Amino acid sequence: MIRSHARVRPPMMRMVARPVGLVLLVVAGMLVLTGLVEVGFGLADPDAVAVRSLKEAGPLLLTAPISALLGAICLWWGRRVPSALSLDRREASVAVVLIWGLLGIVGAIPLVIGAGTPIPDAIFEATSGFTTTGATIYGDIEGTLTPPLVMWRAVMHWLGGMGIVVLFVAIFPNLGVSGKHLFRSEVPGVTAEGLRPRITDTSMVLWRLYVGLTVVAVGVLWWLGMGLHDALVHGFGTLSTGGFSSRDASIAAFASPSIEWALAVLMLIAGVNFGLFYAVARTRRPGALWRSSELRLYAGIIVVCTLVLTLSLLPLHGGDLLSSLRHSFFRVATSLTSTGFGIDDHKQYPPVAMGITILMMLVGGCAGSTAGGIKVARILILVKAAVAQVRRSVRPAVVHVVRVDGRPVPSSIVVEVTSFLFIYVACLAMFSMVVIASDGAPVTTAVGAVLSCLSNMGPAPFYVDTDNFAGWSSGAKLAFSGAMVLGRLEFFTVLAFLLPEVWRR
Amino acid sequence: MYVVVVGLGQVGLAVVRALEQQGHEVVAIDRDRAALDSAEEHHDVATLEGYGASARVLRQAGCARADLIVAVTRQDETNLVAALTARHLGTKRCVARVQGADWIDIGGEDGLAMGLLGVDAVFNPRVLAAGELARIARSSGALEVLELAEGRVEVVQVELAAGARVAGRPLMDLRLPQGMRVAAFVRSGQLSVPGGADVLRPGDRVFLVGLPAVLREALGWFADTRHAGRVAIIGGGVVGSSLARSLEGTGVAVTLFERDREVAEALAPTLPEATVVIGDGTDLELLEEHGVARADLLFGVTQDEQVNLMGALVGRRVGARRTGIIVSRSEYESIYQQLGIDIVVSPRQMATDVILRHCRGVEVRNLHALAGGQADLVELTAPQGARGVGRPLMELDIPRGVLICGIIRRDGVVVPSGRDRIEAGDGVILLSTAAARRAAGRLFGTRRL
Numbered sequence: 001m002i003r004s005h006a007r008v009r010p011p012m013m014r015m016v017a018r019p020v021g022l023v024l025l026v027v028a029g030m031l032v033l034t035g036l037v038e039v040g041f042g043l044a045d046p047d048a049v050a051v052r053s054l055k056e057a058g059p060l061l062l063t064a065p066i067s068a069l070l071g072a073i074c075l076w077w078g079r080r081v082p083s084a085l086s087l088d089r090r091e092a093s094v095a096v097v098l099i100w101g102l103l104g105i106v107g108a109i110p111l112v113i114g115a116g117t118p119i120p121d122a123i124f125e126a127t128s129g130f131t132t133t134g135a136t137i138y139g140d141i142e143g144t145l146t147p148p149l150v151m152w153r154a155v156m157h158w159l160g161g162m163g164i165v166v167l168f169v170a171i172f173p174n175l176g177v178s179g180k181h182l183f184r185s186e187v188p189g190v191t192a193e194g195l196r197p198r199i200t201d202t203s204m205v206l207w208r209l210y211v212g213l214t215v216v217a218v219g220v221l222w223w224l225g226m227g228l229h230d231a232l233v234h235g236f237g238t239l240s241t242g243g244f245s246s247r248d249a250s251i252a253a254f255a256s257p258s259i260e261w262a263l264a265v266l267m268l269i270a271g272v273n274f275g276l277f278y279a280v281a282r283t284r285r286p287g288a289l290w291r292s293s294e295l296r297l298y299a300g301i302i303v304v305c306t307l308v309l310t311l312s313l314l315p316l317h318g319g320d321l322l323s324s325l326r327h328s329f330f331r332v333a334t335s336l337t338s339t340g341f342g343i344d345d346h347k348q349y350p351p352v353a354m355g356i357t358i359l360m361m362l363v364g365g366c367a368g369s370t371a372g373g374i375k376v377a378r379i380l381i382l383v384k385a386a387v388a389q390v391r392r393s394v395r396p397a398v399v400h401v402v403r404v405d406g407r408p409v410p411s412s413i414v415v416e417v418t419s420f421l422f423i424y425v426a427c428l429a430m431f432s433m434v435v436i437a438s439d440g441a442p443v444t445t446a447v448g449a450v451l452s453c454l455s456n457m458g459p460a461p462f463y464v465d466t467d468n469f470a471g472w473s474s475g476a477k478l479a480f481s482g483a484m485v486l487g488r489l490e491f492f493t494v495l496a497f498l499l500p501e502v503w504r505r
Numbered sequence: 506m507y508v509v510v511v512g513l514g515q516v517g518l519a520v521v522r523a524l525e526q527q528g529h530e531v532v533a534i535d536r537d538r539a540a541l542d543s544a545e546e547h548h549d550v551a552t553l554e555g556y557g558a559s560a561r562v563l564r565q566a567g568c569a570r571a572d573l574i575v576a577v578t579r580q581d582e583t584n585l586v587a588a589l590t591a592r593h594l595g596t597k598r599c600v601a602r603v604q605g606a607d608w609i610d611i612g613g614e615d616g617l618a619m620g621l622l623g624v625d626a627v628f629n630p631r632v633l634a635a636g637e638l639a640r641i642a643r644s645s646g647a648l649e650v651l652e653l654a655e656g657r658v659e660v661v662q663v664e665l666a667a668g669a670r671v672a673g674r675p676l677m678d679l680r681l682p683q684g685m686r687v688a689a690f691v692r693s694g695q696l697s698v699p700g701g702a703d704v705l706r707p708g709d710r711v712f713l714v715g716l717p718a719v720l721r722e723a724l725g726w727f728a729d730t731r732h733a734g735r736v737a738i739i740g741g742g743v744v745g746s747s748l749a750r751s752l753e754g755t756g757v758a759v760t761l762f763e764r765d766r767e768v769a770e771a772l773a774p775t776l777p778e779a780t781v782v783i784g785d786g787t788d789l790e791l792l793e794e795h796g797v798a799r800a801d802l803l804f805g806v807t808q809d810e811q812v813n814l815m816g817a818l819v820g821r822r823v824g825a826r827r828t829g830i831i832v833s834r835s836e837y838e839s840i841y842q843q844l845g846i847d848i849v850v851s852p853r854q855m856a857t858d859v860i861l862r863h864c865r866g867v868e869v870r871n872l873h874a875l876a877g878g879q880a881d882l883v884e885l886t887a888p889q890g891a892r893g894v895g896r897p898l899m900e901l902d903i904p905r906g907v908l909i910c911g912i913i914r915r916d917g918v919v920v921p922s923g924r925d926r927i928e929a930g931d932g933v934i935l936l937s938t939a940a941a942r943r944a945a946g947r948l949f950g951t952r953r954l
Contacts, residue, residue: 089546176525177549197507197530197551 010081012503016095017078019087019182023099023168024071027106027159028064034155035060038148041229056146059114067106090502092181096165097497100485103130103164107156114149120474127481129156130164131488132370134243134340134458137470137477141248147229153244154236160488161240161270161370162210163187170203179203185493187368195278209274209281210370214239217266224259234341238266241371243340243458250342257326260343264333268302271337271365273377293405294366294377298336301363301376305332305356312353335360338372340458347461354461358448361455372456372487374424381409381417423491427454431483435476453483506530506864507571509596510550511557511587512578513540515833516602516630519857520575521548524864532566535578558586560594568594575860576601581608588624598863600626602856606743628859630852634831635747637850638804641829642736642752644721646728648710648829648848651873653884653934654913659717660688660873660882663728664847667707671726677701682723684920685715688910688936689880694839696879698908698938710842712875714882714910714934715920733757733801737825739786739816740807741765741772744831744852748806749779760795762786762816786816789823798824804848805830817846838877854878870932880938882910885949889929893948899923901948906941910934 009015035057042053087095107126111117117125121137128135134157138144145153159167165186169179180199195202218235222228233246247253251260276295279288289295309328310321317324327344334341335357346357364373381404388400402409431450435441441449445460449469452460460469469477486494496502506529510517513535521544524531531550534557535541541552555562557578568574574591576584581603588599601624608629640650649662665672671679676687676699689698691710697703705711711727713720724730736752738745741763749759749772759779763769766783773781784791786805797803803820805813805828813830821828829848832841838849854874862872871884887894893901898909898921912919913932919925927933937945 173528175549177547180549197532198528199549201530 009085010078012091012094014078014081015085015087015091016098017074018081019095019165019168019178020098020102021071021074021078022172023164024067024074024102024106026164026168026171027103028068028071030155030159031060031064031067031110031152034152035064035148038151041147056114057148059110060148060152062113063106063109066109070102070106086176087178087181089181089185090496092178093185093493093496094502096182096185096489097485097494099165100130100489103127103156103160104481104485107152110149110152114146115144118474120477121470124469124477124481125153126156127484128458129153129242129244130160131456131484132157132161132240132242132338132372133453133456133484133488134237135452135460135480135484136244136458136468139248139468139470141246147246150233150244150246151229154233154242154246157240157242157244158214158236161236161242162207162274166203167207169199170207173200175200186489195275205278206274209277210239213266213269213277220262220266221259224262225256226254226259230254234263237341238263238339239270239370241267241270241337241339241365241369241456243334243338245341251330252343260326260330263341264330267333267337267339267341270339271333271369271371272298273366273368275368276366291405294380297380298366298376301336301360302332305336305360309353309356312350312356316348316350331357332360335457336363336371336373337365337369338455338457342459346459358451358461361451361457361461364455374421374455377404378417378420380404381414382421384409385414385418420491423495424454427483427486427491431479434479435472438475438479439473441472449480450483453480454487456484456487506573507567508532508864509534509563509566509568509571509574509591511535511563511574511576511584513537513544514577514579516577516853516856516860517575518544519853520577520860521550523857523861525549527864529864532571534562534566556583558583558590560590563587563591563594568596571596573598573600573863575863577856577860581605585622585624585627588627589622592623599624600628600860600863603627603629604631604743606746626859626863628856629743630856630859631743631831632747633855633859634850634852635744635751635806637855638744638748638806638829638831638848639751641848642733642748642757642802642804643755644724646724646730648827649850651882653871653873653882654911654918654932656717657913657918658714658911658934659720660712660714660875660910661720661724662710662712662875663724665705665707665709665711665727666729669705669707669727672705672707675702675704681726682719684719684918685713685723686910686920688712688714688882688908689875691876691879694842696876696938698880698906698936710876712936714936716918731801731826735760735796735800735802737792737795737797737800737803737820738762739803739805739813739820741768741781742806742808744806745804746772746775748804749776753778760797760800762791762795787812787819789819792816792820792823800825801827803828810834814841814844814846818844821845835874835877875936878939880906880936881942883935883937883945884913885933885935887927887929887931887933887949891929891949893933894927894929897924897926903948904941904944906938907945907948908936910936 038057039053104123104127107129108122111122111125125137163186165182169175169183183199195205214235217238218231221231221234230246237244276289276292280286306329309331310325313324313328330343362374363379364375365371367375367377384402388402392400402414428450432446436446448461508524508529508531510521510531510533513533521531521533525548533544533550534553538554541554545552553566568591574588574596576587578584584601588601592599641647644650647661647663651660687699689696689712735758738749738761741761745761749761752759761779762782762784764785769781769783782795797820803825805816807813810832817828817830827847830846831850831852833853835851835854841849858872858874869883869885873882875882909921911934912921912927935945
């Protein structure tokens with residue numbers, strides 16, 4: 001009963017082995033599930049031969065035992081760690097970074113087996129999937145990828161969207177405070193937690209909302225005339241704000257204005273703080289939505305950007321206002337939420353439209369959503385803090401308080417947000433320099449590509465030739481993968497991984 | 506359950522820890538940001554900064570749908586107001602702690618009042634602790650005495666004496682009297698529930714459970730049972746004064762040491778039989794001078810844990826036969842025992858016990874933690890249709906670490922053997938180690954025990 005006197009805390013890698021192993025088991029389960037669903041699709045298709053559908057689902061069903069075995073090894077490695085011992089913050093962030101690194105590798109295996117993709121390319125693609133970036137190295141998706149692989153890319157989006165660690169926290173009971181630290185390492189920043197007192201319940205609420213909205217999205221797309229397979233792929237890609245499509249031409253391939261309108265609305269919904277949906281669902285008062293100043297700003301950005309884009313794209317659509325409005329609204333939705341579906345070619349945009357598109361990529365969606373970017377909540381705090389700072393310069397004696405939703409923002413949060421912005425810009429510069437040096441790419445192309453990865457956007461502006469990442473060297477692809485994980489985990493967790501004191505005992 | 510905890514002091518934290526382990530949803534309120542941050546960092550709970558008795562803060566904490574509010578701030582009045590406000594907002598059960606000297610009399614000697622001012626339970630842990638120490642002083646040779654089933658069953662902790670007649674023989678050969686049994690023993694800090702083949706050794710701390718009369722008879726088999734004739738108490742605060750008061754008129758000679766002259770002088774008139782000494786209870790000469798050498802029991806009960814420890818060690822050196830202290834952290838019980846302290850009572854642990862009683866299933870009537878939380882003693886009502894009901898105990902496949910200590914019926918108490926059976930509606934006294942808690946709960950259909 002003498003607490004922790006004689007006991008020595010197990011080493012870091014043993015402490016983190018259990019959560020890492022369990023997440024790998026979850027991935028194995030999802031691989032099997034996706035594989036079986038795909039076999040079902042194959043059997044239901046009257047043209048397909050049963051043998052072929054099994055063969056095509058093979059890479060998924062083959063990867064599952066590999067993932068399970070890796071998971072089992074991790075569990076075995078951490079078997080001596082008493083289950084009552086909870087992870088501290090350091091261990092949780094190391095676990096989350098390891099999980100995201102391994103996800104990129106395990107997720108790549110089906111692509112390597114099934115499509116013969118080179119390993120760095122497959123890792124890029126899988127990382128792009130889990131981080132919901134949606135940047136691809138496949139120029140010819142319909143020709144290269146079998147339906148199961150297309151579905152696997154969408155499932156990676158979907159798991160990564162709300163966060164596989166959040167899912168893990170939701171479904172495994174008794175994680176206690178470990179769960180909280182894991183949750184915070186994957187979902188850092190503002191307001192996503194605190195929906196319920198216990199983190200397990202919070203994660204459960206988030207995943208239930210996410211699953212519910214996904215079901216709605218898939219239903220709507222199916223109803224609007226997409227095939228069920230395509231509806232699933234795009235439903236997963238929308239709610240996670242991912243952007244992998246089953247078609248080379250992305251959404252344009254469906255040539256359906258109603259699908260484009262519906263997808264744009266669904267993407268914008270995925271970019272709203274899920275905590276707000278919960279508040280509305282619990283109090284049954286939709287007014288909660290409007291009371292959030294973040295949401296008001298988000299809506300304002302959408303309206304203003306859509307109007308400006310519509311006007312600037314008008315000549316491109318030959319003066320057809322409705323067509324220009326539809327394309328602009330879709331562009332705003334896909335850029336602001338960092339999804340990356342496309343219905344037109346942004347390389348033809350006039351400079352004003354291009355500039356707005358890039359600005360929207362930087363801003364991103366609301367905090368606590370699945371969208372990427374800096375997040376509207378942070379922009380709000382940055383703007384208010386900047387205004388307060390300007391006022392302070394002329395009126396030093398007045399106490400200036402930064403308020404959001406009527407509540408004062410602690411200065412620690414202001415510092416955190418400004419550091420975030422700095423880190424964002426610094427990473428943008430550093431990664432751009434790396435890929436410029438390695439590939440000799442033009443500065444605008446490199447910056448555009450890195451920005452696209454850090455924001456988990458997908459398609460990159462300022463592309464020279466094709467709109468995908470196939471042309472980069474292997475080293476650059478791995479650098480981009482790193483940038484995507486950095487952006488998805490919002491920097492701090494990943495950068496902490498590099499601190500020596502995290503590893504010191 | 507959804508529980509709001511107001512005040513993150515030691516008791517607040519202990520309650521939060523226990524509730525978290527049992528999987529309840531907890532919101533903690535405190536005014537101290539640092540306390541909240543620390544709780545947030547180490548426990549899976551939500552926190553809220555603010556004044557715990559404010560209706561706005563309580564509403565924000567979700568008191569309207571809370572099942573329980575536990576008010577344990579440093580200020581007694583804040584606790585009562587917080588509990589009442591929460592009740593008004595719709596919280597189902599309200600528990601408040603008081604600990605000041607002005608709240609000594611609530612609920613009489615046992616320090617627990619049900620329904621006072623409309624709060625479900627108001628308790629004073631220091632008075633609870635004093636009551637416990639008084640029971641130990643009145644019993645002979647016990648280190649801990651717990652009452653269950655309105656005093657019809659007792660649990661007594663003793664330290665096995667060197668020459669005890671039960672030492673060194675397997676339990677099944679002991680021929681203990683009907684109506685009692687060895688429920689558990691603690692050896693080198695580790696609690697176990699014994700089987701028939703286990704052998705007790707001198708120095709073991711043994712938990713005996715049974716009918717009070719039978720236990721008193723059999724105590725001599727286990728421990729030195731000389732009656733405590735002289736008791737020395739260091740500290741004249743809430744615990745010391747309540748303890749001295751409840752030993753008045755029992756024939757025990759009490760000497761109470763209090764450093765503060767004013768307190769001592771105010772106390773002396775209320776204790777006609779006791780001797781109140783003004784002076785430092787850790788002063789060796791003072792203790793010698795006032796006959797602590799002949800004391801059967803010496804209790805260190807000031808608010809300062811270190812003074813209590815020092816006083817007890819000095820008392821032991823002077824010659825007190827057994828020593829006891831109150832401490833704030835019951836986790837360190839085994840350390841204190843290594844230092845030579847016989848009895849360790851933690852008001853905090855008692856407070857936590859009282860609170861947790863309200864968090865368990867409705868069937869739970871009573872609850873005590875044993876050996877610093879290594880095992881629980883629970884008194885519950887056997888529900889209809891539970892797995893453990895209606896069949897002889899030997900057919901029940903009772904998990905390791907669980908012991909049915911008593912079955913309470915209107916017409917009497919049974920310390921059961923394998924042939925006895927529990928009927929629906931019976932009271933059951935159940936001991937379970939922390940590891941077996943879940944399994945024990947399943948026996949009686951309550952999800953959480």
